[in-house]
Amino acid sequence: MKKTFCLIGLALFVCVLSFSNAPACGDKFIVGPSGARLEQPNVASIPARILIYRDVTSDTTSALRDPQLIAALKDAGHTPVTAEGMEGLESSVKGGKFDLILVDYASVQKVRDELGTSTPHMRLVPVLDRTSRHFLSEAKKEFTVVMNVPATVSSVLSTINKAMTVH
Numbered sequence: 001m002k003k004t005f006c007l008i009g010l011a012l013f014v015c016v017l018s019f020s021n022a023p024a025c026g027d028k029f030i031v032g033p034s035g036a037r038l039e040q041p042n043v044a045s046i047p048a049r050i051l052i053y054r055d056v057t058s059d060t061t062s063a064l065r066d067p068q069l070i071a072a073l074k075d076a077g078h079t080p081v082t083a084e085g086m087e088g089l090e091s092s093v094k095g096g097k098f099d100l101i102l103v104d105y106a107s108v109q110k111v112r113d114e115l116g117t118s119t120p121h122m123r124l125v126p127v128l129d130r131t132s133r134h135f136l137s138e139a140k141k142e143f144t145v146v147m148n149v150p151a152t153v154s155s156v157l158s159t160i161n162k163a164m165t166v167h
Contacts, residue, residue, distance in 0.1 A: 045164075046164040046165065047078055049079045049081075049097065049098045049099050050080045050100045050101075050102060050160070051081055051082075051092055051093070051098040052081065052082045052101075052102045053082075053083050053104075053111055054083065054104075055085070055103075055106070056085040058107060062104045062127065063129060063150065064102060064127055070082070072153045072156060073156075073157075078160065089111065089114065090114070093122075097121070098122050099121075100123050100163050101115075101123070101124050101125065102127055104127055105129075105131075105139065108124060108126045111124065123163050123166075125147055126147070127146070127149060129149050129150075136148055144166050146159075147159045
């Protein structure tokens, strides 16, 4: 008799545990495992031809010199090309058609002056390194889309996608 009560008690306990997380009547949600995360793959929604300008006269260490940036852009489906110095920039712009130019914020005015209006289809995307929120908002007012680093791969790709869709 004791054994039967123990088995019944155990069965009730298991039943109570299994139904404790059951949704109420009328709930229309699909409940999955609590630890599951849906992550989007790092794939470009609009593949871009990206020129990465590196200023040789600047002594700042820039995220644009990070080889992982180029690898991440390639993995996402973009076509990144690097240009060193103004001569490299001029020959790259003449030799190819690019959608975006990633440039260190310290050099963006120099690049803008050099290119002038000869490349209206290219969008300059300044890269700011560990800047204050106020400075970042000022840069966004001037350029609409800016990249703030350090950043995750998904954040970088999101910025690139935004630059491709903003007119």
